[in-house]
Amino acid sequence: MNNELKHLAIIMDGNGRWAKEKGLARTKGHERGAEVIRDITEYCSNHPSIQTLTLYAFSTENWKRPKLEVDFLMRLLDKYLANELETYHKHNVRFETIGDISKFSASLQKRIELTKEATKNHTNIAQILALNYGSRDEITRAVNKVLEANLAITEENISKMLDTPYSDIDLLIRTSGEQRLSNFLLWQASYSEFYFTATYWPDFTPHELDDIIAKFYDRDRTFGGLS
Ligand code: IPE
Numbered sequence: 001m002n003n004e005l006k007h008l009a010i011i012m013d014g015n016g017r018w019a020k021e022k023g024l025a026r027t028k029g030h031e032r033g034a035e036v037i038r039d040i041t042e043y044c045s046n047h048p049s050i051q052t053l054t055l056y057a058f059s060t061e062n063w064k065r066p067k068l069e070v071d072f073l074m075r076l077l078d079k080y081l082a083n084e085l086e087t088y089h090k091h092n093v094r095f096e097t098i099g100d101i102s103k104f105s106a107s108l109q110k111r112i113e114l115t116k117e118a119t120k121n122h123t124n125i126a127q128i129l130a131l132n133y134g135s136r137d138e139i140t141r142a143v144n145k146v147l148e149a150n151l152a153i154t155e156e157n158i159s160k161m162l163d164t165p166y167s168d169i170d171l172l173i174r175t176s177g178e179q180r181l182s183n184f185l186l187w188q189a190s191y192s193e194f195y196f197t198a199t200y201w202p203d204f205t206p207h208e209l210d211d212i213i214a215k216f217y218d219r220d221r222t223f224g225g226l227s
């Protein structure tokens with residue numbers, strides 16, 4: 001076991017199909033999916049090497065969905081953060097976000113800020129929710145910040161201006177069988193290992209995550225060099 005897993009990222013996909021297959025409204029899939037976030041966060045907080053868990057929750061493209069679904073997701077996020085404060089405290093988890101939350105309602109932005117503030121000294125792991133996140137948007141904003149600061153356009157300076165202190169993704173998982181990035185972490189996943197599972201996010205478990213991590217340890221990561 002040579003690989004070290006510090007930063008895990010997950011594209012939580014398949015909520016709608018999970019619900020549809022059960023004859024339920026898509027919103028039920030989102031509700032169940034929010035509960036899975038808690039289980040997976042708890043697993044990561046007990047893992048010996050994971051420091052950061054980044055979860056794709058709402059993309060810059062998800063605004064294209066019906067207004068009713070978008071509104072539901074916004075309310076669900078607000079409720080999730082209010083309920084989860086206890087979990088963040090219990091497992092010493094720092095809550096952070098990436099993405100442009102200025103497009104969210106004032107009350108939701110306040111909830112996000114309050115949750116960040118309340119958990120900012122927690123040191124076990126960081127749970128980063130990607131909210132109104134698009135990698136192209138993030139990189140574009142970062143380059144503009146480099147220009148505004150009158151700095152040279154270098155990889156280092158762009159990395160510094162990304163939404164959170166830059167950290168390479170070691171393992172990126174997408175649930176639901178789709179095999180694409182959907183504008184997630186293009187910069188940070190340059191040398192990430194990818195794992196795609198057919199499991200819908202609401203059925204994803206710490207047990208399956210544990211199996212995937214075991215496979216990650218067997219991968220040969222050469223970063224352009226030789227093994
Ligand atoms: C992921 O599940 C959650 C969000 C994108 C908010 P989906 O809602 O994309 O579920 P499917 O892909 O339609 O099944």
Ligand code: IPE
Nearest residue numbers: 011012013056057058059182
């Ligand atoms: C990606 O899933 C975004 C999130 C999981 C939040 P989507 O379901 O929106 O992506 P596409 O449409 O399948 O590419």
Ligand code: MG
Nearest residue numbers: 013014015016
């Ligand atoms: Mg989807």
